[in-house]
Amino acid sequence: MELRHLSYFQAVAEELNYRKAAERLFISQPGLSRQIKQLEEELGVQLFERDKKHVELTAAGAFLKGEVDFVLNHLESTKQQLLEIAAGREGELRIGFLGSASNQVLPDLLKKLNSLLPKITTSLEELSNQMQVEMIQKDKLDLGFVRLASVPEDLEMKSVFRDTFSLVVPSDHPIQAKSFKSVGQFAADSFVLFSSDYSNYYYEQILGICRDAGFMPKIKHKSVHALTIFRLVENGLGVAIVPTSLQKGYDLKVRFMEIPGISKFTELSVIWKPENRNPVLCKVLEMI
Incomplete structure (x- = not known):
């Protein structure tokens, strides 16, 4: 038959x-x-x-x-x-991301996907920079949102969002936004920072901001999760330096003050493997 x-x-x-x-x-x-x-x-x-x-x-x-x-x-x-x-109009897209991407960049992309390619499903994993790089190289992820200065030769990287830095302090901290002139005003405070495991490049940027202000921060606590950092700041365990866009989406007793007078900025980039054969990836890269 x-x-x-x-x-x-x-x-x-x-x-x-x-x-x-x-x-x-x-x-x-x-x-x-x-x-x-x-x-x-x-x-x-x-x-x-x-x-x-x-x-x-x-x-x-x-x-x-x-x-x-x-x-x-x-x-x-x-x-x-x-x-x-x-044709890339149906299938699954596997995305890795840092927590800071979930505030604006990732939701904006998913809204576009739902509107233009409604048959595409997504699998989302919050991962460190290095883990995203490794998983994309092994074809376990299609896209990653990272904060890195560079990526291995077999990957491509494109900046998608440039952000300023802000200082995060408890809501009752004596220094207010109107009197905030330099990070050097917080030289005596303890600091809660994103761990170098989150991004060594980002970690070095924060240390550079403090060095430029004339001091080395007293680092008391580290974490790879923004919410953990903000909780520690809320409870008076230190101050933090984070991308300004992270102030969205949290309802905590902390204040964000954009750091004035510095040239440094942080970039969120998308990375992918050009040899990836998932046809959905090409469609999504066009959107990005």
Whole structure:
């Protein structure tokens, strides 16, 4: 039994006329009759009652018609789905990200995806920079949102968001925004920083901001999670320096004060592997 046997059977079952079915299939009527006969011999049942004037389905034929309709419809649906997948309009995108990407950049991308490519699903994992790099290299992720100065040669990187730095202090800290002139005013405070595991490049930037202000920070606590850092600041365990955009989405007793008079900024970048074969990736990179 071959797929053409099922297609020929379906045509005869729908037309209940061998001549019309043969014309529809662009084959000869005797050739169609031979194909149906082969199918009946293969299955060991009679599929049609036929005389000179009428063609009717047997009980077995009527049952087979329902099954064949399902199979051929499913094959057509599969074919269309394959075309969608190959064109990057259907499938899954695996995204790694730092927590700071979830405030604006990542939600904006997901909104675009839902609007323009509604059949695309996403798998999201909050991971360190290094873990994202490794997983993209191993084809376990398609995209990553990182804070890095550079990436290995087999990856590509593009800046997607440039941000300033802000100091985070408890809401009752005596230094207010109007009197905040330099990070050097906080030289005596303890600091809560993102761990170098979060981003060694970012960690060095923070130390550089403090060095430029004339002191080395007294680092008491480190974390890779913004919420943990903000909780520690809220409880008076230190102050922190973070990307300004991180002030969105938290309702805590802390104040964000953008650091004045510094040239340093932080960039969130997207990274990917050019050899990645996921067709969805190309569509998403166009959006980004």
